[in-house]
Amino acid sequence: MKRNQDPRRTEEEIIALYWSRNEEAIRQTADTLGHYCYAVAYNILGNPEDAEECVNDTYLALWNAIPPARPASLKHFVTRILRNLALNRYKEQNRDKRGGGQVPLALEELSEVVSDTEDIPADYARKELLESVTRFLRECSPRDRGLFLDRYIRLEPTAVLAERYRVKEAQVLLILSRTRKKLKAQLEKEGYTL
Amino acid sequence: MKTMDFLTLLGELDETAAAPVVKPNKHRPLWVAVAACFCACLLGFSAWFFLPPMTVQNNDLRLVVIRVDDRLISYEILKTSVMSRFEKARLPDEAGEVLVRHKDCTFYRVAGESDLFYLIMVDGEGKISVLEYEDYVPTVGMDMTDSLLTENGWFTEEDIAALNVTTPPTMGEAWETVYGVTSADELKSIRFAKVYGFEGGVESRVRVKAVTVRDQKSLARLYGMLVPMIPADYNQKLDYGLVGAHDEAYLKGEAPLCSQTARDLTVTLTSGRRVTLTYYPATGLLCQRGTRFYTMLSKADNEWLIDLAEIDMSWKDWGTEKDYAYGGEGCETATTPIIPEPEAP
Numbered sequence: 001m002k003r004n005q006d007p008r009r010t011e012e013e014i015i016a017l018y019w020s021r022n023e024e025a026i027r028q029t030a031d032t033l034g035h036y037c038y039a040v041a042y043n044i045l046g047n048p049e050d051a052e053e054c055v056n057d058t059y060l061a062l063w064n065a066i067p068p069a070r071p072a073s074l075k076h077f078v079t080r081i082l083r084n085l086a087l088n089r090y091k092e093q094n095r096d097k098r099g100g101g102q103v104p105l106a107l108e109e110l111s112e113v114v115s116d117t118e119d120i121p122a123d124y125a126r127k128e129l130l131e132s133v134t135r136f137l138r139e140c141s142p143r144d145r146g147l148f149l150d151r152y153i154r155l156e157p158t159a160v161l162a163e164r165y166r167v168k169e170a171q172v173l174l175i176l177s178r179t180r181k182k183l184k185a186q187l188e189k190e191g192y193t194l
Numbered sequence: 195m196k197t198m199d200f201l202t203l204l205g206e207l208d209e210t211a212a213a214p215v216v217k218p219n220k221h222r223p224l225w226v227a228v229a230a231c232f233c234a235c236l237l238g239f240s241a242w243f244f245l246p247p248m249t250v251q252n253n254d255l256r257l258v259v260i261r262v263d264d265r266l267i268s269y270e271i272l273k274t275s276v277m278s279r280f281e282k283a284r285l286p287d288e289a290g291e292v293l294v295r296h297k298d299c300t301f302y303r304v305a306g307e308s309d310l311f312y313l314i315m316v317d318g319e320g321k322i323s324v325l326e327y328e329d330y331v332p333t334v335g336m337d338m339t340d341s342l343l344t345e346n347g348w349f350t351e352e353d354i355a356a357l358n359v360t361t362p363p364t365m366g367e368a369w370e371t372v373y374g375v376t377s378a379d380e381l382k383s384i385r386f387a388k389v390y391g392f393e394g395g396v397e398s399r400v401r402v403k404a405v406t407v408r409d410q411k412s413l414a415r416l417y418g419m420l421v422p423m424i425p426a427d428y429n430q431k432l433d434y435g436l437v438g439a440h441d442e443a444y445l446k447g448e449a450p451l452c453s454q455t456a457r458d459l460t461v462t463l464t465s466g467r468r469v470t471l472t473y474y475p476a477t478g479l480l481c482q483r484g485t486r487f488y489t490m491l492s493k494a495d496n497e498w499l500i501d502l503a504e505i506d507m508s509w510k511d512w513g514t515e516k517d518y519a520y521g522g523e524g525c526e527t528a529t530t531p532i533i534p535e536p537e538a539p
Contacts, residue, residue, distance in 0.1 A: 079209070107198060111197050126203060166221060
C-alpha cells in the first residue's frame with residue numbers, strides 16, 4: 001500500500017474522467033489547477049470576483065470541450081480556454097472603462113511588436129504567424145523564453161517574475177524588452193509587418 | 195494588427211513546442227559553492243602533485259656507468275625531470291641499501307628487489323633518478339670504456355684498479371648480477387617473435403610465426419648455451435656476421451636473409467622479469483638490447499635454435515631493404531645467400 005499518496009490525479013487520468021463523462025473530472029481539475037487558473041484569470045482581470053467567475057466558466061468550457069478534444073497537456077489546454085475567456089471578459093470591461101490587471105501593461109509592451117492597426121493582411125495566416133513566434137521562442141534562451149511565456153500568456157506581473165527568476169524587476173523589464181525587439185526583427189525578416 | 199489580437203493570438207501558442215526546457219534559476223545553497231571551491235582546489239592540488247611538470251628538462255646525462263664489484267655496468271636514466279611530485283616524494287622510501295658511491299652520486303638498490311635491473315640514483319644536488327639496466331660493459335680497454343671511466347670524473351684510480359680487466363664477463367655472470375638468475379630453473383619460457391626494426395625495414399614486413407617454448411629440457415639447453423657466451427669485441431671484425439644494412443655482406447645480398455629470419459628471443463624469468471635478445475639465425479649471432487653482440491653460436495646450437503623457433507630459412511622476396519643511413523639505398527635484389535660455416539667458439 002502506498003503511503004502519503006497524492007490524492008490528486010495525473011493529467012491523463014483527469015482527461016480520462018472527462019471522456020467518461022464523470023463529474024469528478026471538474027473537481028480534480030479544480031484541485032490540481034485551481035490556484036493556477038485563478039492566478040492567470042486575476043492577472044488578466046485584476047478583480048477577485050471576476051477571476052473566480054472566469055475560472056468557473058473555464059471548467060464548464062472544459063466539460064464541453066472534452067470530449068471530443070483530447071489535449072496532450074491539460075494545463076496548456078486549460079490556459080488557452082481560460083485566457084480567451086478572461087481576455088473576452090476584459091474587452092467587455094474595458095468598453096465600460098472597468099477592470100485592470102496586467103492586460104493594459106502587456107498591451108502597451110506588445111505595441112512595440114505590432115502597429116495596433118485594424119488591418120490584418122489576408123495572407124497572414126494565424127497559424128503561420130504562430131509558427132514563426134514558436135520558432136523564435138525555441139531559439140531564445142530558456143530564461144528569456146520562460147519570461148516571455150509567463151508574461152504574455154499567463155500575464156504574470158513583472159514583480160512576481162522577478163522573484164521567481166531571482167533577478168531584479170528592472171532586469172525582467174529589460175529582458176522582455178530585448179525579446180520583443182528581437183521578435184519584431186525576426187517577424188519583419190520573415191516578411192510580416194504587423 | 196491590433197495589439198489585443200496579437201495578445202489573444204499568443205494564447206494559442208503551443209507551449210510544449212516553445213516551452214522552457216529548464217526550470218528557472220534557483221539560488222544555490224552556500225554549501226554547494228563551498229563544496230565546488232573545495233573540489234576545484236583539490237583538483238588543482240592533485241594535478242600539481244600527481245601530474246608530471248609541463249616543462250620537460252632534458253637530462254644531458256642519459257647513460258651512466260657504475261662499478262658493481264669488479265665489473266662495469268651501464269644504466270639508462272629514465273627521465274627524472276618528468277616525474278610527478280608524488281613519484282619523487284615516494285622515491286626515497288623506495289630506495290633500499292646503498293650499492294655503490296661515485297663521487298657525489300649514490301646508487302641505491304630498489305627496496306624489496308633482489309636484482310639490479312632498476313637502481314635509484316641520488317646526485318649531489320639531491321636530484322633523484324631511476325636507472326634501468328642497459329648493458330654489461332666488457333673488460334676495460336674494449337669499446338668506449340676508457341672514456342666512460344674518465345668523462346664524469348667519478349672513478350678514482352682505486353676504482354679503476356679494482357676492475358677486472360682481463361676476463362670478459364659472460365652472459366651468465368651478467369644475468370646473475372642484474373637479474374638474479376643462477377640456474378635454468380629460474381627460466382619460465384622462451385618466446386620467439388617478430389623483430390620490430392626501423393620503419394621500412396624488411397623486419398617490419400616479414401610475416402613471422404611466434405613460438406613459445408616452455409619445456410624444461412629446452413629451457414635448460416638454452417640456459418646452458420647462453421651462460422658461457424662472452425661479448426664480441428667491437429674491434430674485432432665478425433667476418434660474415436654483421437647484420438647492419440650498411441655492411442658489405444648486406445650489400446651483397448646476405449643481410450636481407452638476416453633481416454627476414456631475425457627473431458626477438460624473450461626469456462621470461464620466474465621473477466617476472468624479461469630478458470630480450472635479438473637472434474640472427476642466418477649468422478648465428480645473439481644481440482642484447484640492440485647494442486651488444488655476443489660471440490657466435492656453434493653450428494649445432496644454431497641449428498637447434500632454428501628448429502626450436504620454427505624459422506623458415508629459405509630466402510623470400512620481402513621487398514627492398516631501406517637503410518636510412520645510406521640515403522634510402524639498399525639492396526635492390528637479394529641473391530640466395532651463402533651461409534658460411536661458423537668457426538668453432
